[in-house]
Amino acid sequence: GYIYDFADYGVLSMAQERGLWSFGLHVSWTAVTAAALWAVKQDKPFAWGMLTDKLFLVPFVIVILLHALWNSPLNLGLSVLLNPALAGVGFILALTYLAAGLKQYQLARQQGIDA
Numbered sequence: 146g147y148i149y150d151f152a153d154y155g156v157l158s159m160a161q162e163r164g165l166w167s168f169g170l171h172v173s174w175t176a177v178t179a180a181a182l183w184a185v186k187q188d189k190p191f192a193w194g195m196l197t198d199k200l201f202l203v204p205f206v207i208v209i210l211l212h213a214l215w216n217s218p219l220n221l222g223l224s225v226l227l228n229p230a231l232a233g234v235g236f237i238l239a240l241t242y243l244a245a246g247l248k249q250y251q252l253a254r255q256q257g258i259d260a
Contacts, residue, residue, distance in 0.1 A: 159224075162228075163224075166232065169232050169235075169236075170211075170215060170232055170235060173235030174208045174212060177207075177235065177238045177239050178208055180204075180239065180245075180246065181201045181204040182195065184200050184201070185200045185201045204242075208238075211231050211234060214231060215228075
């Protein structure tokens with residue numbers, strides 16, 4: 146594709162680096178977004194108004210900001226520092242939601258709720 150036309154300018158190595166990082170970054174951001182929606186939805190049917198709930202909006206805006214940083218010109222010169230930081234924040238958020246979900250599951254089991 147066209148990316149090879151710019152290989153002499155370092156674009157190919159940048160594309161390879163972004164390709165390697167994109168898997169972990171996008172997976173963690175998707176996990177955070179899904180977990181935030183799940184936290185709002187709980188056992189109720191989905192309603193569009195859930196997307197305006199603060200429990201969903203705050204992590205969703207954080208994910209948007211992380212993705213904006215990923216796509217920003219800052220990432221061109223600072224990718225060695227920025228990519229691990231973006232991945233770290235994403236995975237910390239995802240693991241935080243995972244821990245909350247496991248705690249909720251354990252509580253439901255203790256209360257005898259079929260989880």
